[in-house]
Amino acid sequence: MSTIRIGTRRSALATTQAGQIADRLRALGHDVELVEIVTEGDTNRAPLAQMGGTGVFATAIREALLAGRIDLTVHSLKDLPTAPAPGLTIAAIPPREDPRDVLVARDGLTLGELPEGAKVGTGSPRREAQLAALGLGLDIRPIRGNVDTRVGYVRDGALDAVVLAKAGLSRLGRTAEITEAIDPVQMLPAPGQGALALEIRSDDAALYDVVAAFDDADTRAAVTAERAVLAALEAGCSAPLGALAEVSEELDGSLEISLRAFVGRTDGTFDLRRSVTGPVDRAAQLGDELAALLLEDGARDAFESPNGDPPDPAPGGVLPATATVTPIHPTSAAEREQ
Numbered sequence: 189m190s191t192i193r194i195g196t197r198r199s200a201l202a203t204t205q206a207g208q209i210a211d212r213l214r215a216l217g218h219d220v221e222l223v224e225i226v227t228e229g230d231t232n233r234a235p236l237a238q239m240g241g242t243g244v245f246a247t248a249i250r251e252a253l254l255a256g257r258i259d260l261t262v263h264s265l266k267d268l269p270t271a272p273a274p275g276l277t278i279a280a281i282p283p284r285e286d287p288r289d290v291l292v293a294r295d296g297l298t299l300g301e302l303p304e305g306a307k308v309g310t311g312s313p314r315r316e317a318q319l320a321a322l323g324l325g326l327d328i329r330p331i332r333g334n335v336d337t338r339v340g341y342v343r344d345g346a347l348d349a350v351v352l353a354k355a356g357l358s359r360l361g362r363t364a365e366i367t368e369a370i371d372p373v374q375m376l377p378a379p380g381q382g383a384l385a386l387e388i389r390s391d392d393a394a395l396y397d398v399v400a401a402f403d404d405a406d407t408r409a410a411v412t413a414e415r416a417v418l419a420a421l422e423a424g425c426s427a428p429l430g431a432l433a434e435v436s437e438e439l440d441g442s443l444e445i446s447l448r449a450f451v452g453r454t455d456g457t458f459d460l461r462r463s464v465t466g467p468v469d470r471a472a473q474l475g476d477e478l479a480a481l482l483l484e485d486g487a488r489d490a491f492e493s494p495n496g497d498p499p500d501p502a503p504g505g506v507l508p509a510t511a512t513v514t515p516i517h518p519t520s521a522a523e524r525e526q
Protein backbone atom coordinates (compact mmCIF):
# COMPACT_ATOMS: atom_id res chain seq x y z
CA MET A 189 0.00 0.00 0.00
CA SER A 190 1.24 3.50 -0.84
CA THR A 191 2.10 6.13 1.77
CA ILE A 192 -0.80 6.96 4.12
CA ARG A 193 -1.09 10.76 4.41
CA ILE A 194 -2.61 11.78 7.74
CA GLY A 195 -4.02 15.30 7.85
CA THR A 196 -3.67 17.13 11.14
CA ARG A 197 -4.12 20.57 12.61
CA ARG A 198 -0.98 22.23 13.93
CA SER A 199 -1.87 22.27 17.65
CA ALA A 200 0.15 20.14 20.05
CA LEU A 201 -2.92 18.05 20.85
CA ALA A 202 -3.84 17.44 17.21
CA THR A 203 -0.29 16.53 16.16
CA THR A 204 0.11 14.24 19.18
CA GLN A 205 -3.13 12.41 18.40
CA ALA A 206 -2.23 12.07 14.72
CA GLY A 207 1.32 11.05 15.66
CA GLN A 208 0.09 8.24 17.90
CA ILE A 209 -2.03 6.81 15.09
CA ALA A 210 0.90 7.26 12.68
CA ASP A 211 3.11 5.25 15.07
CA ARG A 212 0.58 2.42 15.22
CA LEU A 213 0.33 2.33 11.42
CA ARG A 214 4.12 2.34 11.07
CA ALA A 215 4.33 -0.52 13.56
CA LEU A 216 2.14 -2.47 11.11
CA GLY A 217 4.67 -1.74 8.37
CA HIS A 218 2.95 1.16 6.59
CA ASP A 219 4.61 4.32 5.29
CA VAL A 220 2.97 7.35 6.91
CA GLU A 221 3.31 11.07 6.31
CA LEU A 222 1.74 13.86 8.43
CA VAL A 223 0.24 16.76 6.46
CA GLU A 224 -0.58 19.98 8.29
CA ILE A 225 -4.00 21.59 7.62
CA VAL A 226 -4.84 25.11 8.80
CA THR A 227 -8.47 25.61 9.89
CA GLU A 228 -10.54 28.70 10.67
CA GLY A 229 -10.58 27.69 14.33
CA ASP A 230 -6.78 27.94 14.37
CA THR A 231 -6.48 31.36 12.72
CA ASN A 232 -9.55 33.13 14.18
CA ARG A 233 -9.29 33.89 17.91
CA ALA A 234 -13.02 34.72 18.36
CA PRO A 235 -15.07 32.62 20.78
CA LEU A 236 -15.92 29.35 19.02
CA ALA A 237 -19.61 29.79 19.76
CA GLN A 238 -19.58 32.94 17.57
CA MET A 239 -17.70 31.34 14.69
CA GLY A 240 -20.51 29.75 12.75
CA GLY A 241 -21.29 26.87 15.08
CA THR A 242 -20.42 23.25 14.47
CA GLY A 243 -17.39 21.85 12.80
CA VAL A 244 -15.05 24.83 12.71
CA PHE A 245 -12.09 22.48 13.06
CA ALA A 246 -13.43 19.62 10.98
CA THR A 247 -14.50 21.36 7.79
CA ALA A 248 -11.12 22.25 6.29
CA ILE A 249 -9.72 18.81 7.08
CA ARG A 250 -12.71 17.07 5.52
CA GLU A 251 -12.28 19.12 2.37
CA ALA A 252 -8.66 17.99 2.15
CA LEU A 253 -9.82 14.37 2.53
CA LEU A 254 -12.46 14.68 -0.17
CA ALA A 255 -9.99 16.46 -2.48
CA GLY A 256 -7.51 13.59 -2.06
CA ARG A 257 -4.78 15.74 -0.49
CA ILE A 258 -4.81 13.46 2.56
CA ASP A 259 -6.08 9.90 3.15
CA LEU A 260 -6.90 9.81 6.85
CA THR A 261 -7.60 12.22 9.65
CA VAL A 262 -7.79 11.84 13.41
CA HIS A 263 -10.59 13.94 14.89
CA SER A 264 -11.34 14.56 18.54
CA LEU A 265 -14.81 13.07 18.39
CA LYS A 266 -16.28 15.75 20.62
CA ASP A 267 -15.38 18.41 18.04
CA LEU A 268 -17.07 16.53 15.20
CA PRO A 269 -20.59 17.55 14.10
CA THR A 270 -23.17 14.77 14.35
CA ALA A 271 -24.31 15.17 10.73
CA PRO A 272 -22.67 12.49 8.57
CA ALA A 273 -20.20 13.78 5.97
CA PRO A 274 -21.15 12.50 2.50
CA GLY A 275 -18.27 10.62 0.88
CA LEU A 276 -16.47 10.07 4.19
CA THR A 277 -16.54 7.19 6.68
CA ILE A 278 -15.52 6.93 10.32
CA ALA A 279 -13.45 3.79 9.86
CA ALA A 280 -12.51 3.42 13.53
CA ILE A 281 -13.20 4.78 17.00
CA PRO A 282 -10.31 3.49 19.14
CA PRO A 283 -10.65 2.74 22.88
CA ARG A 284 -11.57 5.90 24.70
CA GLU A 285 -9.39 7.71 27.24
CA ASP A 286 -10.83 8.79 30.59
CA PRO A 287 -13.76 11.00 29.45
CA ARG A 288 -13.89 13.21 32.58
CA ASP A 289 -13.19 16.90 32.88
CA VAL A 290 -10.46 17.90 35.31
CA LEU A 291 -9.54 20.94 37.33
CA VAL A 292 -6.11 22.52 37.12
CA ALA A 293 -5.99 24.95 40.04
CA ARG A 294 -3.38 26.95 41.92
CA ASP A 295 -1.90 25.47 45.08
CA GLY A 296 -3.36 22.02 44.38
CA LEU A 297 -6.89 23.17 45.16
CA THR A 298 -10.02 21.14 44.36
CA LEU A 299 -13.39 22.63 43.33
CA GLY A 300 -14.66 22.39 46.91
CA GLU A 301 -11.57 24.16 48.24
CA LEU A 302 -11.72 27.14 45.88
CA PRO A 303 -12.77 30.29 47.78
CA GLU A 304 -15.97 32.12 46.86
CA GLY A 305 -15.28 34.47 43.97
CA ALA A 306 -12.39 32.35 42.68
CA LYS A 307 -11.74 33.01 38.99
CA VAL A 308 -12.28 29.83 36.96
CA GLY A 309 -11.61 29.89 33.22
CA THR A 310 -13.58 27.98 30.61
CA GLY A 311 -14.82 28.77 27.13
CA SER A 312 -17.33 25.95 27.18
CA PRO A 313 -21.02 26.75 27.90
CA ARG A 314 -21.40 23.15 29.10
CA ARG A 315 -18.67 23.54 31.71
CA GLU A 316 -19.86 27.01 32.65
CA ALA A 317 -23.45 25.83 33.21
CA GLN A 318 -22.37 22.90 35.40
CA LEU A 319 -19.92 25.03 37.38
CA ALA A 320 -22.67 27.59 37.96
CA ALA A 321 -25.10 24.85 39.03
CA LEU A 322 -22.70 23.84 41.83
CA GLY A 323 -23.61 27.08 43.59
CA LEU A 324 -20.05 27.70 44.81
CA GLY A 325 -20.08 31.40 43.90
CA LEU A 326 -17.27 30.94 41.38
CA ASP A 327 -16.39 33.78 39.01
CA ILE A 328 -16.43 32.05 35.63
CA ARG A 329 -14.23 33.73 33.03
CA PRO A 330 -14.41 33.05 29.25
CA ILE A 331 -11.12 31.79 27.81
CA ARG A 332 -9.94 30.13 24.63
CA GLY A 333 -6.71 28.73 23.31
CA ASN A 334 -4.81 25.49 23.31
CA VAL A 335 -4.11 23.39 26.40
CA ASP A 336 -0.80 25.15 27.09
CA THR A 337 -2.38 28.62 26.91
CA ARG A 338 -5.24 27.65 29.22
CA VAL A 339 -3.04 26.02 31.85
CA GLY A 340 -0.75 29.04 31.52
CA TYR A 341 -3.50 31.33 32.91
CA VAL A 342 -3.26 29.43 36.19
CA ARG A 343 0.51 29.25 36.24
CA ASP A 344 0.91 33.01 35.68
CA GLY A 345 -1.75 33.84 38.29
CA ALA A 346 -4.35 35.38 35.93
CA LEU A 347 -6.89 32.73 37.00
CA ASP A 348 -7.30 30.52 40.07
CA ALA A 349 -8.27 27.48 38.00
CA VAL A 350 -9.24 26.17 34.59
CA VAL A 351 -11.36 23.17 33.57
CA LEU A 352 -10.08 20.93 30.77
CA ALA A 353 -10.65 17.49 29.31
CA LYS A 354 -8.45 14.92 31.05
CA ALA A 355 -7.86 13.16 27.72
CA GLY A 356 -6.14 16.20 26.25
CA LEU A 357 -3.78 16.52 29.20
CA SER A 358 -2.96 12.83 29.27
CA ARG A 359 -2.24 12.69 25.54
CA LEU A 360 0.20 15.56 26.10
CA GLY A 361 1.75 13.82 29.12
CA ARG A 362 0.62 16.58 31.50
CA THR A 363 -1.61 14.77 34.00
CA ALA A 364 0.71 15.84 36.86
CA GLU A 365 -0.87 19.31 36.68
CA ILE A 366 -4.38 18.01 37.43
CA THR A 367 -5.62 18.95 40.91
CA GLU A 368 -9.00 17.16 40.71
CA ALA A 369 -10.69 14.73 38.33
CA ILE A 370 -14.24 16.06 38.46
CA ASP A 371 -16.88 13.44 39.25
CA PRO A 372 -19.39 13.12 36.38
CA VAL A 373 -22.11 13.52 39.01
CA GLN A 374 -20.96 17.15 39.18
CA MET A 375 -19.80 17.60 35.60
CA LEU A 376 -20.83 15.45 32.66
CA PRO A 377 -18.35 15.60 29.78
CA ALA A 378 -19.13 16.60 26.21
CA PRO A 379 -20.60 13.84 24.04
CA GLY A 380 -17.63 11.91 22.64
CA GLN A 381 -15.06 13.50 24.96
CA GLY A 382 -11.88 11.46 25.23
CA ALA A 383 -12.59 9.49 22.05
CA LEU A 384 -10.95 9.80 18.64
CA ALA A 385 -12.57 9.27 15.25
CA LEU A 386 -10.43 8.03 12.34
CA GLU A 387 -12.03 9.28 9.14
CA ILE A 388 -11.24 8.20 5.56
CA ARG A 389 -12.82 8.50 2.11
CA SER A 390 -15.70 6.05 1.81
CA ASP A 391 -14.28 4.52 -1.40
CA ASP A 392 -10.87 3.80 0.13
CA ALA A 393 -11.53 0.12 0.85
CA ALA A 394 -7.83 -0.75 1.22
CA LEU A 395 -7.29 1.83 3.97
CA TYR A 396 -10.59 0.88 5.61
CA ASP A 397 -9.31 -2.68 6.03
CA VAL A 398 -6.18 -1.37 7.78
CA VAL A 399 -7.82 1.22 10.02
CA ALA A 400 -10.99 -0.67 11.02
CA ALA A 401 -8.82 -2.93 13.20
CA PHE A 402 -8.36 0.06 15.58
CA ASP A 403 -12.12 0.22 16.29
CA ASP A 404 -13.38 -0.49 19.81
CA ALA A 405 -16.98 -1.71 19.89
CA ASP A 406 -17.72 -0.53 23.45
CA THR A 407 -16.40 2.97 22.76
CA ARG A 408 -18.35 3.16 19.51
CA ALA A 409 -21.55 2.13 21.29
CA ALA A 410 -20.99 4.66 24.09
CA VAL A 411 -20.29 7.61 21.82
CA THR A 412 -23.14 6.61 19.51
CA ALA A 413 -25.53 6.91 22.47
CA GLU A 414 -24.03 10.24 23.58
CA ARG A 415 -24.06 11.74 20.09
CA ALA A 416 -27.64 10.60 19.54
CA VAL A 417 -28.64 12.82 22.49
CA LEU A 418 -26.80 15.73 20.92
CA ALA A 419 -28.36 15.14 17.49
CA ALA A 420 -31.89 14.64 18.82
CA LEU A 421 -31.70 17.89 20.80
CA GLU A 422 -30.25 19.62 17.71
CA ALA A 423 -27.88 21.14 20.19
CA GLY A 424 -24.57 21.64 18.37
CA CYS A 425 -21.14 21.57 19.97
CA SER A 426 -21.47 24.89 21.80
CA ALA A 427 -24.70 24.03 23.67
CA PRO A 428 -24.73 23.63 27.46
CA LEU A 429 -25.20 19.88 27.10
CA GLY A 430 -23.22 17.05 28.68
CA ALA A 431 -23.62 13.31 28.08
CA LEU A 432 -21.77 10.23 29.25
CA ALA A 433 -22.43 6.59 28.37
CA GLU A 434 -20.71 3.77 30.23
CA VAL A 435 -20.73 0.17 29.05
CA SER A 436 -20.73 -2.57 31.67
CA GLU A 437 -21.14 -6.33 31.69
CA GLU A 438 -24.28 -7.71 33.33
CA LEU A 439 -24.32 -10.88 35.45
CA ASP A 440 -25.63 -12.84 32.45
CA GLY A 441 -22.66 -11.65 30.36
CA SER A 442 -24.69 -9.19 28.26
CA LEU A 443 -23.40 -5.64 27.74
CA GLU A 444 -25.45 -2.73 29.04
CA ILE A 445 -25.15 1.00 28.46
CA SER A 446 -25.85 3.45 31.22
CA LEU A 447 -26.37 6.89 29.71
CA ARG A 448 -26.60 10.18 31.62
CA ALA A 449 -27.13 13.67 30.27
CA PHE A 450 -27.27 17.26 31.49
CA VAL A 451 -28.76 20.37 29.97
CA GLY A 452 -28.57 23.70 31.71
CA ARG A 453 -28.17 27.40 31.42
CA THR A 454 -24.78 29.04 31.73
CA ASP A 455 -26.04 31.23 34.59
CA GLY A 456 -27.03 28.16 36.61
CA THR A 457 -30.75 29.03 36.64
CA PHE A 458 -31.66 25.81 34.83
CA ASP A 459 -30.16 22.39 35.63
CA LEU A 460 -31.73 19.20 34.27
CA ARG A 461 -30.17 15.73 34.59
CA ARG A 462 -31.71 12.44 33.42
CA SER A 463 -30.46 8.92 32.71
CA VAL A 464 -31.48 5.73 30.92
CA THR A 465 -30.05 2.22 30.68
CA GLY A 466 -30.40 -0.49 28.06
CA PRO A 467 -28.55 -3.03 25.91
CA VAL A 468 -25.55 -1.88 23.83
CA ASP A 469 -27.23 -2.77 20.56
CA ARG A 470 -29.82 -0.05 21.29
CA ALA A 471 -27.19 2.69 21.75
CA ALA A 472 -28.70 5.19 19.30
CA GLN A 473 -32.28 4.57 20.48
CA LEU A 474 -31.20 5.07 24.11
CA GLY A 475 -29.81 8.46 23.14
CA ASP A 476 -33.07 9.34 21.39
CA GLU A 477 -35.07 8.20 24.44
CA LEU A 478 -32.95 10.26 26.81
CA ALA A 479 -33.30 13.33 24.59
CA ALA A 480 -37.09 12.82 24.63
CA LEU A 481 -37.04 12.64 28.45
CA LEU A 482 -35.03 15.86 28.61
CA LEU A 483 -37.38 17.61 26.19
CA GLU A 484 -40.40 16.43 28.20
CA ASP A 485 -38.87 18.08 31.25
CA GLY A 486 -38.13 21.40 29.58
CA ALA A 487 -34.70 21.01 27.90
CA ARG A 488 -35.83 23.51 25.30
CA ASP A 489 -35.77 26.18 28.03
CA ALA A 490 -32.07 25.58 28.57
CA PHE A 491 -31.24 26.45 24.99
CA GLU A 492 -33.14 29.72 25.17
CA SER A 493 -31.31 32.51 26.93
CA PRO A 494 -33.17 34.25 29.79
CA ASN A 495 -33.89 37.20 27.47
CA GLY A 496 -35.76 34.86 25.15
CA ASP A 497 -33.32 34.64 22.24
CA PRO A 498 -33.86 31.43 20.28
CA PRO A 499 -30.96 28.96 20.24
CA ASP A 500 -28.70 28.53 17.21
CA PRO A 501 -30.08 25.75 15.02
CA ALA A 502 -27.74 22.86 14.26
CA PRO A 503 -28.10 19.98 11.82
CA GLY A 504 -29.24 16.62 13.17
CA GLY A 505 -28.14 13.09 12.29
CA VAL A 506 -26.38 10.32 14.20
CA LEU A 507 -23.16 8.44 13.82
CA PRO A 508 -23.79 5.09 12.10
CA ALA A 509 -23.70 2.19 14.58
CA THR A 510 -21.31 0.33 12.32
CA ALA A 511 -19.02 1.74 9.66
CA THR A 512 -20.02 0.97 6.11
CA VAL A 513 -18.09 1.45 2.91
CA THR A 514 -20.24 3.35 0.44
CA PRO A 515 -19.36 5.00 -2.87
CA ILE A 516 -18.66 8.72 -2.91
CA HIS A 517 -21.66 10.93 -3.55
CA PRO A 518 -20.52 14.18 -5.14
CA THR A 519 -21.61 17.09 -2.95
CA SER A 520 -21.37 20.84 -3.20
CA ALA A 521 -19.17 22.75 -0.79
CA ALA A 522 -22.34 24.26 0.70
CA GLU A 523 -23.71 20.83 1.60
CA ARG A 524 -20.42 19.75 3.16
CA GLU A 525 -20.46 22.88 5.35
CA GLN A 526 -23.64 21.73 7.12
Ligand SMILES: NCc1[nH]cc(CCC(=O)O)c1CC(=O)O
Pocket residue numbers: 264265266267351352353354355356357380381382383384
Ligand atom coordinates in the same frame (compact mmCIF):
# COMPACT_ATOMS: atom_id res chain seq x y z
N1 LIG B 1 -12.49 21.49 22.28
C1 LIG B 1 -11.08 21.29 22.34
C2 LIG B 1 -10.72 19.90 22.65
N2 LIG B 1 -11.07 18.90 21.81
C3 LIG B 1 -10.67 17.72 22.37
C4 LIG B 1 -10.06 18.01 23.59
C5 LIG B 1 -9.50 17.06 24.54
C6 LIG B 1 -9.41 15.64 24.12
C7 LIG B 1 -10.74 14.94 23.98
O1 LIG B 1 -11.73 15.26 24.63
O2 LIG B 1 -10.76 13.99 23.18
C8 LIG B 1 -10.06 19.39 23.75
C9 LIG B 1 -9.47 20.15 24.87
C10 LIG B 1 -10.36 20.33 26.06
O3 LIG B 1 -11.59 20.35 25.95
O4 LIG B 1 -9.82 20.54 27.16
